[in-house]
Amino acid sequence: MRNFKAIALSAAFAAVASASDVEVLTKDTFPDFVKGNDLVLAEFYAPWCGHCKALAPEYEEAATTLKEKNIKLAKVDCTEEADLCQSYGVEGYPTLKVFRGPDNVNAYSGARKAPAIVSYMTKQSLPAVSLLTKDTIEDFKIQDKVVLVGYFAADDKTSNTTYTEVAEKLRDSYLFGASNDAELAKAEGVEFPSLVLYKSFDEGKSIFTETFSGEAIEKFAKTASIPLIGEVGPDTYAGYMATGIPLAYIFAETAEERDSFSAELKDVAEKHRGAISFATIDAKAFGAHAGNLNLKADVFPAFAIQDTVNNKKFPYDQEAKITAETIGKFVDDFVAGKVEPSVKSEPIPETQEGPVQIIVAKNYDDIVLDNTKDVLVEFYAPWCGHCKALAPKYDILAGLYVDAGLDSKVTIAKVDATLNDVPDEIQGFPTIKLFKAGDKTNPITYSGSRSIEDLIKFVKENGKYAAEVSYEEPSEDEAQKPIVESMAEQAQAATEAAKDAAEEATESVKSAASEATEAADAEIHDEL
Numbered sequence: 001m002r003n004f005k006a007i008a009l010s011a012a013f014a015a016v017a018s019a020s021d022v023e024v025l026t027k028d029t030f031p032d033f034v035k036g037n038d039l040v041l042a043e044f045y046a047p048w049c050g051h052c053k054a055l056a057p058e059y060e061e062a063a064t065t066l067k068e069k070n071i072k073l074a075k076v077d078c079t080e081e082a083d084l085c086q087s088y089g090v091e092g093y094p095t096l097k098v099f100r101g102p103d104n105v106n107a108y109s110g111a112r113k114a115p116a117i118v119s120y121m122t123k124q125s126l127p128a129v130s131l132l133t134k135d136t137i138e139d140f141k142i143q144d145k146v147v148l149v150g151y152f153a154a155d156d157k158t159s160n161t162t163y164t165e166v167a168e169k170l171r172d173s174y175l176f177g178a179s180n181d182a183e184l185a186k187a188e189g190v191e192f193p194s195l196v197l198y199k200s201f202d203e204g205k206s207i208f209t210e211t212f213s214g215e216a217i218e219k220f221a222k223t224a225s226i227p228l229i230g231e232v233g234p235d236t237y238a239g240y241m242a243t244g245i246p247l248a249y250i251f252a253e254t255a256e257e258r259d260s261f262s263a264e265l266k267d268v269a270e271k272h273r274g275a276i277s278f279a280t281i282d283a284k285a286f287g288a289h290a291g292n293l294n295l296k297a298d299v300f301p302a303f304a305i306q307d308t309v310n311n312k313k314f315p316y317d318q319e320a321k322i323t324a325e326t327i328g329k330f331v332d333d334f335v336a337g338k339v340e341p342s343v344k345s346e347p348i349p350e351t352q353e354g355p356v357q358i359i360v361a362k363n364y365d366d367i368v369l370d371n372t373k374d375v376l377v378e379f380y381a382p383w384c385g386h387c388k389a390l391a392p393k394y395d396i397l398a399g400l401y402v403d404a405g406l407d408s409k410v411t412i413a414k415v416d417a418t419l420n421d422v423p424d425e426i427q428g429f430p431t432i433k434l435f436k437a438g439d440k441t442n443p444i445t446y447s448g449s450r451s452i453e454d455l456i457k458f459v460k461e462n463g464k465y466a467a468e469v470s471y472e473e474p475s476e477d478e479a480q481k482p483i484v485e486s487m488a489e490q491a492q493a494a495t496e497a498a499k500d501a502a503e504e505a506t507e508s509v510k511s512a513a514s515e516a517t518e519a520a521d522a523e524i525h526d527e528l
């Protein structure tokens, strides 16, 4: 009897495992599917893509969980359905999009893990604000790790509008509910209009105590939702950066160490709650990030504070002990403005040799913020291939403005952003921005092709002076050379190519090792 049961059970499991809840769509089935289902998450993928393969089991699991909420997950193989993918602007794999019917399409901006997908799509399925009653409020409070409930009178249109606007804006991050039942507010110890954030960690809830304004509510949601001492990782990093308050990192290599530091520093974190976020970070997995905070990336444990708004770094002495007392004092000093930020900079070049101005952290303000000039800045990394490919073109570009006598109006400059702290948020290399004369606070990020012509156009269209230089692609005048000369050139080129090949063989062994480190670095940066 027992055996029979076991067999029946495992057969049932097998059946569950093989049936997929992810709908496979083609150009013929896609339109009807998104029309016929209120809410669909669609993955556009390619079978060879590694991130897609990693996502697959998570996506399956999420589809199964979300089935009962009538939220559909679908996928499209873009190697089979190129036109369909192109029509939705798919440029990389996997691309995930949320469909509310065929015309209301939004990028999915959650993490690529089953629980994150489930939580994100659940939020999408609800109205931005759920109206709560005494029968539904208790369930609602535990629907997610963090939920917000606004309490205001039924006729208080102003508070209602304010709250709803914040909810629409932040609906991807939190669940929002509201109630106009005065009894419920009273039970929470709040008066109309007010707001309570419920959380599954720390003290369980936080009460909003400021004036009911959109800005204050948004800031409250972002800070009160973060655990007293949380953990920095790929899923939480963006959240910490969005708080608008400094982040204190506790780097430690083992989970036990991280727990014990959390306990040690709990009171310090509590004292600065709402003003500074505290979080541990796994120094084994993300130790390289210590380098971004101007800490040595191989000495742990370590502690540093990052001003997330101005991207200033305050590393704590890595030789000193991390205790409630020492860190308590360091943080107090930081708050009092007594700790100098650490600024990583190459030395200021003695002379600017080429047409491209070399920026380092120490001359950044002098060059970039020079209000009399339109300044085009390339943020690069020495290991970045696209940057290397751009370099000769960028030199030519800078030379054009010099030759045209326009260098008093336009500066073409670059900065090695791995060796110099810059105030800008750099998402990838190269990043190119134009700092317009007279308006240095809103640089414009370049998103065009990396061609000289397009860069010239960008400077003209966005700079204060609309300065323009002309450039012509070198024409094929090789063809006009006497045949003998060009044959001699070819022979020369062939010898050089052979020499290069020999050198490259040795070179590549050396560089393979360094490239591997760099790739790993880049990936961590990418992850975080």
Ligand SMILES: *[C@@H]1O[C@H](CO)[C@@H](O)[C@H](O)[C@H]1NC(C)=O
Binding pocket: 131, 152, 153, 154, 155, 160, 178, 179, 180
């Ligand atoms: C907010 O306004 C909407 C639209 O008028 C209404 O349906 C909802 O009940 C209001 N919320 C509360 C908590 O009264």
